[in-house]
Amino acid sequence: MKKLSNKARLEQKVKRLSTLIEVNGLISSSLNLDQILENVMAISKQVMNADASSLMLIDEKTNELVYQVALGKVGEKLKQEFRLKLGQGIAGTVAQEGQPLLLEDAYTHPKFHRAHDDATGYRTKSMITVPLKIGERITGVAQVINRLDGSVFDADDLELFIALCGMAAIAIENAQMHKSLMEKQRLVKDMEFARTVQESFLPQTAPELTSCKFSAHYTPAQEVGGDFYDFIHLDRGRIGIVIGDVSGKGVPAALYMAKLGSDLRTLAFTEKDPASALRKLNTMLAERSRRGMFATLLYVELETQSGKLTISNAGHLPPLIKKADGSVGKLATAGGSPLGILPGMQFGQETALLDRGDTVVLYTDGIIEAMNDKEALYGYGRFEALVRKSDPDPEVLKSAIIEDVNLFTGLSPQHDDMTLVCFGAVK
Amino acid sequence: MKVEITTEKITAGFLLRLKGDVDMNSSSDVRTAMAEIFKQGQSGMKALLIDLSQVRYMDSSGIATLVEGMQNCMKTGARLRLCELSPPVRDVFELARLASVFEIFPTITDASSGL
Numbered sequence: 082m083k084k085l086s087n088k089a090r091l092e093q094k095v096k097r098l099s100t101l102i103e104v105n106g107l108i109s110s111s112l113n114l115d116q117i118l119e120n121v122m123a124i125s126k127q128v129m130n131a132d133a134s135s136l137m138l139i140d141e142k143t144n145e146l147v148y149q150v151a152l153g154k155v156g157e158k159l160k161q162e163f164r165l166k167l168g169q170g171i172a173g174t175v176a177q178e179g180q181p182l183l184l185e186d187a188y189t190h191p192k193f194h195r196a197h198d199d200a201t202g203y204r205t206k207s208m209i210t211v212p213l214k215i216g217e218r219i220t221g222v223a224q225v226i227n228r229l230d231g232s233v234f235d236a237d238d239l240e241l242f243i244a245l246c247g248m249a250a251i252a253i254e255n256a257q258m259h260k261s262l263m264e265k266q267r268l269v270k271d272m273e274f275a276r277t278v279q280e281s282f283l284p285q286t287a288p289e290l291t292s293c294k295f296s297a298h299y300t301p302a303q304e305v306g307g308d309f310y311d312f313i314h315l316d317r318g319r320i321g322i323v324i325g326d327v328s329g330k331g332v333p334a335a336l337y338m339a340k341l342g343s344d345l346r347t348l349a350f351t352e353k354d355p356a357s358a359l360r361k362l363n364t365m366l367a368e369r370s371r372r373g374m375f376a377t378l379l380y381v382e383l384e385t386q387s388g389k390l391t392i393s394n395a396g397h398l399p400p401l402i403k404k405a406d407g408s409v410g411k412l413a414t415a416g417g418s419p420l421g422i423l424p425g426m427q428f429g430q431e432t433a434l435l436d437r438g439d440t441v442v443l444y445t446d447g448i449i450e451a452m453n454d455k456e457a458l459y460g461y462g463r464f465e466a467l468v469r470k471s472d473p474d475p476e477v478l479k480s481a482i483i484e485d486v487n488l489f490t491g492l493s494p495q496h497d498d499m500t501l502v503c504f505g506a507v508k
Numbered sequence: 509m510k511v512e513i514t515t516e517k518i519t520a521g522f523l524l525r526l527k528g529d530v531d532m533n534s535s536s537d538v539r540t541a542m543a544e545i546f547k548q549g550q551s552g553m554k555a556l557l558i559d560l561s562q563v564r565y566m567d568s569s570g571i572a573t574l575v576e577g578m579q580n581c582m583k584t585g586a587r588l589r590l591c592e593l594s595p596p597v598r599d600v601f602e603l604a605r606l607a608s609v610f611e612i613f614p615t616i617t618d619a620s621s622g623l
Contacts, residue, residue: 134602169515291551323613326568327568328568328569328571328575329532329568329569356517370573370575370576370579372539372576373571373572373573373574373575373577373578373579374572374575375568375571375572375575377604382529394605395605396604396605396606398603403582416605417607417608418604418608418609419604419605419606419609422575422579422609423609424580426608447591501610
């Protein structure tokens with residue numbers, strides 16, 4: 082045991098307190114975890130006059146202790162080659178039980194794991210092992226090994242090391258929280274970017290024709306969603322109108338939507354009618370299906386002079402038609418299955434005539450499933466009733482629907498995109 | 509509410525019972541359970557039956573998981589059969605015209621026969 086005079090003891094206490102203050106300063110000065118831990122362990126090693134020091138963190142995925150810092154002659158070898166299971170060796174036992182351990186001779190402890198010494202040629206004698214704790218949660222362990230003066234560690238050393246490890250644990254927690262916050266912020270930025278990219282796939286303006294009027298609206302949900310709509314100018318007298326909803330949300334849905342939209346644009350020109358365009362599109366999507374993703378889609382071809390509509394429906398909500406006499410009906414109710422599930426599926430199509438004053442409303446389920454703060458749904462009944470009583474002008478009708486849905490949902494964040502396309506014959 | 513998943517070995521293959529909400533958040537659990545079944549079943553599995561009687565809500569991510577299960581079954585020559593669709597699931601299937609893509613049975617006994 083070390084024998085110290087009162088003066089020397091006092092000097093040692095002052096030195097240790099100064100160390101704690103110094104370490105505290107280090108921890109609050111940076112969020113670079115590797116650097117902080119390296120510094121804390123270097124100071125620990127120095128102030129405790131230790132030959133080696135190390136710090137290990139628990140890898141939650143594997144429940145193993147992994148070296149973050151290993152200072153000493155064999156530190157690099159340890160860092161590269163060794164991991165410990167919880168409960169294995171002194172460090173693993175301290176990490177599991179959460180109690181600090183002061184050993185005068187490690188070799189006398191039944192749990193001491195000699196493999197490290199055997200592999201490195203190092204001889205561990207006296208050591209202190211302390212758990213790193215945040216509340217009751219253990220995040221790792223730190224160790225100092227062998228006093229350079231050949232004496233053994235004592236209770237004062239243990240007390241100081243516990244204090245140092247307390248600070249290290251807080252530094253680790255702060256740095257990890259900071260890292261996860263930064264990752265979240267980056268994710269939010271990525272999502273915002275994905276959303277602008279997704280919105281760039283949608284038409285910037287609705288077609289302007291003398292015979293027909295078009296209006297469209299798209300409200301993205303909190304996350305990037307998979308709704309889309311499109312207007313395709315097929316030739317002078319025909320226009321293709323598309324609305325769809327890709328399964329799921331997020332970037333995968335947005336990417337699927339982008340590909341689907343461009344494939345349909347090509348097929349709209351090469352295929353003879355909407356049903357054959359959907360048949361080809363379905364097979365193309367089903368053949369390269371990933372994770373079961375699919376899309377519901379409605380494709381309408383409008384002859385702008387005659388008002389003839391040819392509609393093919395792949396599992397999408399049937400559009401509403403508000404006739405000039407005020408009556409409201411559904412179109413394309415007998416549709417096929419959604420796109421991208423099974424190759425070789427057939428799709429039917431139906432025709433209808435758009436007379437002057439008639440308006441067609443295409444929509445996605447985000448409209449009827451819009452939810453208010455009491456978790457009530459806007460619902461199909463309310464939607465149809467509104468279409469029935471509103472002015473048939475496509476622009477006015479669209480605005481009326483969006484206004485009514487917004488009034489219903491208030492400030493509640495919506496989990497699904499809301500898409501609406503209205504068009505009507507004005508001549 | 510999360511989804512509760514139970515897997516049962518049956519003569520024809522496996523029976524997967526789902527209870528709760530099969531949505532964006534829980535469908536990955538269903539996917540994992542199905543992957544485990546495919547691993548265990550290898551090529552000897554004739555059918556995967558999925559009991560949907562206790563499903564309270566299913567969104568398009570949930571349906572996509574079933575689609576993926578069916579596509580995986582087709583690759584190995586097995587059948588994916590859905591049974592006892594709860595009313596909310598039935599509504600979703602009707603709305604999206606999914607009855608023509610899946611094999612749907614009123615009871616597990618019906619789904620187990622003719623394999």
